[in-house]
Amino acid sequence: MAYFDNNATTPIGQNALQVYKSALANDWSNPSSPYRSASRVRAKLECAREELALDLGVNKEELIFTSGATEANNSIFAHVASNGKKGGRCILSPFEHPSIIEPARHWFQDRLAYMPADASGRVDLDETEQLLNTENISLVSLMAANNETGVIQPWNELAELCSEKGIFFHCDATQWIGKLDSSVFSTCTSFSASAHKFSGPKGLGWLVSKEPIQLQLGGQQEKGSRGGTENYPAIASMLVALKDANMELAEFSKRVEWRDQFEQNIINTIPGTIVLGKKNPRLWNTSMILLPEFDNLSWIGKLDKRGISVSTGSACSVGDVLNSSLVSSMGLSLKEAGRLVRISSYSEEKESDWQSLDLAFSHVFQELKEEASRSSIISL
Numbered sequence: 001m002a003y004f005d006n007n008a009t010t011p012i013g014q015n016a017l018q019v020y021k022s023a024l025a026n027d028w029s030n031p032s033s034p035y036r037s038a039s040r041v042r043a044k045l046e047c048a049r050e051e052l053a054l055d056l057g058v059n060k061e062e063l064i065f066t067s068g069a070t071e072a073n074n075s076i077f078a079h080v081a082s083n084g085k086k087g088g089r090c091i092l093s094p095f096e097h098p099s100i101i102e103p104a105r106h107w108f109q110d111r112l113a114y115m116p117a118d119a120s121g122r123v124d125l126d127e128t129e130q131l132l133n134t135e136n137i138s139l140v141s142l143m144a145a146n147n148e149t150g151v152i153q154p155w156n157e158l159a160e161l162c163s164e165k166g167i168f169f170h171c172d173a174t175q176w177i178g179k180l181d182s183s184v185f186s187t188c189t190s191f192s193a194s195a196h197k198f199s200g201p202k203g204l205g206w207l208v209s210k211e212p213i214q215l216q217l218g219g220q221q222e223k224g225s226r227g228g229t230e231n232y233p234a235i236a237s238m239l240v241a242l243k244d245a246n247m248e249l250a251e252f253s254k255r256v257e258w259r260d261q262f263e264q265n266i267i268n269t270i271p272g273t274i275v276l277g278k279k280n281p282r283l284w285n286t287s288m289i290l291l292p293e294f295d296n297l298s299w300i301g302k303l304d305k306r307g308i309s310v311s312t313g314s315a316c317s318v319g320d321v322l323n324s325s326l327v328s329s330m331g332l333s334l335k336e337a338g339r340l341v342r343i344s345s346y347s348e349e350k351e352s353d354w355q356s357l358d359l360a361f362s363h364v365f366q367e368l369k370e371e372a373s374r375s376s377i378i379s380l
Contacts, residue, residue: 002353005311006197007147007175007286007344013199016241020201023233030229032221045232048239055242056208057183064207064215064222065235069174070099072192072207075215076170080139081107084168088138091115091131093123093153094329100141100172108139115142121151121277121330129161139168144176144191148326148342149277150286152176159187168211178245179252179283179346195234199347200241204234248347255345256284258354262343263287265358270365276330276340287343294368295338302364308357311342 003011012020029035031042046060053060066072077090077100090108092100093115104112113135116127123142132140140162142155155171162169171191176182178198185191185208194205207215212225219227263275272292291299296312303310327337343357 002308002349002356004343004345004349004353004357005309006346006349007150007342008311009196009202010199010346011348012196012201012237013241013244013347015244016200016237019240020233020237023236027232027236031232032219032229041232045230045235048232048235052206052239052242055182055246057186058208061223062208062210064209064213064225065230066192066205066207066215066226067203068194068196068205069097069172069192070194071215072190072205073097073099073170073172074103075207075213076141076190076192076209077103077107077139079211079213080168080170084138085136087111087136089113089135090139090141091128091135091137092140093117093142095121095146095148095326096141096143097147097172097174100143104141117329119331120280121146121149121326122280123153123158125154125157128158132161132165132167137165137167139170141170141172143172143174144185145179145283146277146326147175148286149288150175150283150344151277152281152283156184156187159189162189163187174205175283175286178242179249179285181249182242182246195238195241198241198245200238201234204231204238245347252284252347255351258351259284259287259343259345262354262358263289266361269358269362285345289341289343290332290336291339291341293339293365294372296341298368299341299361299364302367303360306360306364308360310357311344312340 027041027044029038029041031038031045049063050060053063089111090104091113092104094117113131115131116124118124140158142153142158144155145152159169159171168189171185171188173185173191173193174197177193189211190207190209192205192207196202215226217227221227221230263278266289267273270291274290276288276290300310300312345354
C-alpha cells in the first residue's frame with residue numbers, strides 16, 4: 001500500500017508507538033493526584049513541557065497542551081474576540097483551514113476581512129500591510145503552509161509587522177511542524193500544531209501563546225488555562241515523534257526532487273495537467289494537481305484499487321467543494337474543483353513510491369479514457 005495522504009494524517013512512528021505503549025502501561029496515574037505515582041507522572045509531564053518548549057524556542061509557561069490544532073485555533077478567536085480591542089477587526093488569508101475560518105466567522109461576523117492573495121495561492125504581503133495601516137485590527141491569522149497546495153506563506157514577515165503595530169498574530173503551523181524547522185515561531189503571538197501530522201498520536205497538540213488564555217473551565221490543569229486531565233502518554237509519544245522528525249529535516253528537504261520529478265512526468269504523460277502553486281515555495285512533500293479530464297473521485301477510486309491512497313484535498317472539507325476556501329481564493333470553477341487531487345508524502349514514502357505513483361496515474365488515465373470511449377453517455 002502506497003500512502004500519499006499524509007497531510008490528512010500520518011501513521012504513528014515506531015519509536016513514538018513504543019513510548020506510547022510504555023507510558024500507557026506505567027505512567028497512567030492522574031498527574032493532579034497527591035500520591036507518589038501521580039507525582040512522578042506530573043514531574044515527567046513538566047519535563048516534557050520544558051523539552052518541547054526548548055525545541056520550539058519558546059518559554060515553557062507559554063505552552064499549553066491541547067487536543068490538537070482545531071481546539072487551539074478555536075480558543076484563540078474566542079479569546080481575542082472577548083478580550084481584544086473594542087470593535088476590532090480580524091484579518092485572515094482566504095485559504096485558511098476550516099478550524100480558523102469557521103470560528104473567525106462566528107466570533108467576528110461582519111468584522112472579518114480577507115488578505116489579498118495571488119492566483120497561485122500566496123498572500124500578497126504588501127497589500128496586506130496596507131490593510132494593517134488602514135483598519136482597526138484586533139487579530140491577524142495566517143497559516144504557515146497551506147494544507148492543500150503546500151504553498152508556504154509569508155507568515156514570519158507578517159508576524160513581525162503585527163508585532164511592530166501591537167496586533168495579535170496567530171499562526172496555524174500544523175502543516176509546517178515536523179517538515180521544516182519548528183524553532184522559528186517565536187515572532188508569533190500564538191501558534192498551534194497537531195501531533196498526528198508528524199507521526200505522533202491523534203487527539204493531541206499544543207497552543208503556544210504569549211498572552212495568558214483560558215481555553216476551557218473545570219480544573220486547574222495547565223496552570224489553570226485548560227481544565228481536564230492531561231494525557232501524559234500521548235504527550236510523551238508526541239515529543240519522541242517530533243524529535244525523530246527534526247532529526248530527518250535535512251533528509252526531508254532533499255525529497256523535493258522526488259516530488260518535482262513526479263509532477264514533471266505527470267505533466268508530460270497527461271497533457272493539460274496543472275500543478276497548483278508550482279511557482280511558489282512549497283512544502284517538499286505536497287503536490288496539488290488539477291487534472292484535465294475525469295472527476296477526482298474516479299481517479300482516487302482507481303488508484304485505491306491499485307493500493308495507492310491520495311485525496312481530493314483537506315480532510316475537513318472533502319465533499320464540500322462549494323465552500324472550499326482554496327477553490328474560491330484561486331478562482332477555480334466548480335468543475336475544475338472536481339478534478340483536483342492532492343498528493344502528500346512523509347517519512348515512510350521512498351523515491352520508488354513516487355515513481356510507482358507516476359506510473360499508476362498514467363495507467364489510470366488510459367483506463368478512464370477507454371471507459372469513456374465505450375460509454376454511451378454524452379458529457380456536456
